[in-house]
């Protein structure tokens with residue numbers, strides 16, 4: 591019986607009470623459940639079956655936004671091409687690889703996430719590619735079947751995928767879905783929604799009759815029957831019930847008024863997902879609104895977006911985009927907040943006795959400031 595126990599010591603551990611030093615965590619190796627969290631003294635006997643890992647232990651990560659089905663597009667789209675060109679390139683290239691190749695790429699991306707310590711992920715779905723990878727994975731997935739289309743909607747095709755476990759419908763964004771479909775999806779069920787939000791300033795200017803999206807739609811002959819809402823944030827609050835939990839993804843161009851409109855409406859928690867490396871890849875922009883979100887006490891989560899707009903699905907590499915923010919806060923974004931957003935906080939997201947949250951070893955920490963260095967890395971221990 592005792593042989594199935596692992597005793598793991600490190601320099602620090604992130605707990606719900608903050609970072610604690612000298613942690614000694616006992617885990618049932620078979621179930622991955624935490625049995626005890628103690629603190630060791632100077633007499634820690636490393637010969638007595640204790641593993642010592644130099645660094646900071648964190649509960650497993652939650653990737654709050656990815657598109658596993660686009661993994662085969664790694665390196666296929668030029669960085670810096672801009673938002674509208676990126677969207678068109680994905681549309682052109684996504685089916686250029688055969689199904690076996692797409693599934694293989696998704697499986698490899700899933701395995702890399704697991705190795706880094708990702709315990710759960712919010713995965714956006716447009717076709718059936720990712721389900722094969724997710725069925726075999728040890729990562730807990732919630733699949734968001736995104737509904738979009740200004741001329742021809744994919745709502746009927748997406749409904750057929752609701753037979754897969756852990757799936758629910760969500761509108762793609764405030765600029766790509768008809769009024770009727772957006773309203774229908776937001777009114778249906780009570781699962782969280784995941785909406786791409788203010789990734790580009792063109793999303794706002796569309797509502798005022800200008801910008802790259804407006805020009806693209808005008809050229810393509812797409813009509814927009816939702817401009818009556820006046821702006822993207824108003825569309826969300828007028829269509830999503832106030833008690834429904836929402837993950838808003840990207841938030842690169844939110845303004846204080848957007849935050850106020852959203853937070854005044856919702857009684858359920860709102861999660862603000864940042865995916866800074868994807869923004870840099872597509873548009874060369876940084877996570878410029880993180881200061882606004884932090885000053886308002888927003889619940890921030892971390893996503894990677896897909897390999898079409900990123901070089902890896904590494905949560906640690908996303909966190910390293912915030913070198914001035916303390917480790918405890920960053921790890922909270924990457925663990926507890928994401929677990930709450932996916933409704934999984936009773937099992938994962940925090941290191942507590944009874945949970946099966948996984949354990950990740952973070953190395954490359956500057957202990958004098960408790961910040962990540964450029965060399966920081968993460969790998970799964972449990």
Ligand SMILES: [Zn+2]
Nearest residue numbers: 657714786895
């Ligand atoms: Zn996305």
